[in-house]
Amino acid sequence: MPDFELAPTAGVAVQLATVDVRANPCASKPQRIFAGSVGTQITVTATRNGAVGPSDASIYPLEPWVPLLTEWSGATPDVTSPAGYSSIQSFTPAAPGHYTLVMSRAGGGAVGIMFEVF
Numbered sequence: 001m002p003d004f005e006l007a008p009t010a011g012v013a014v015q016l017a018t019v020d021v022r023a024n025p026c027a028s029k030p031q032r033i034f035a036g037s038v039g040t041q042i043t044v045t046a047t048r049n050g051a052v053g054p055s056d057a058s059i060y061p062l063e064p065w066v067p068l069l070t071e072w073s074g075a076t077p078d079v080t081s082p083a084g085y086s087s088i089q090s091f092t093p094a095a096p097g098h099y100t101l102v103m104s105r106a107g108g109g110a111v112g113i114m115f116e117v118f
Contacts, residue, residue, distance in 0.1 A: 002109030004048040004065075008034050010090075011042035012115060036117045038093055044101055044113060046087040053088045063106040065089070073097025073117075093117040 017031040036042050045053045046065055056064040064086035067079045073095040081089050093099060096117050104110035 002111050004046045004087075004105070004108060004111065006044055006046050006103055006111040006113055008113060008115075009043050009045040009053075009088075011040050012036045034113065034115045036093060036099075036115050038096055038117060041090050041092045042099075042101075042115060043088065043090040044103070045089075046103055046111075048087070048108075053085060056084050056086055059087075062108065065103045065105050065108075068102045068104070069099065070102075071097050071099040 012034040014032050015035045017033045048054055048059065051058065066086070067081070067089045069076055069079045069091055071077075071093070074097070075094065077091045077093055079089050079091045079101070081087075087103075089101065089103060091099075091101070093115075099115045099117060100112055101115070102110055102112035
């Protein structure tokens, strides 16, 4: 079980998904997606014990976060973070497609967020 939450903090908007009704098991509850744009930086931030984007020093001796970005449209963009803040990760998609960013921490679990980039 993760000991942190993960949320997009820049570069995306929440939109209703336009999917076939078979993909949504509960038609009365529309599905939503995090939608980004090609060339616009997307940032996600971890929150632990109420601290949003804590510095690596502030969580010591716990391990820092490690990002993993996958995508299905071509070359995977680099994931960057401010020095000493592995809890904040950003990437800039160069092509439309489906992207998934997972952040994990040794002993702290993992959380993933999916993005659709248009």
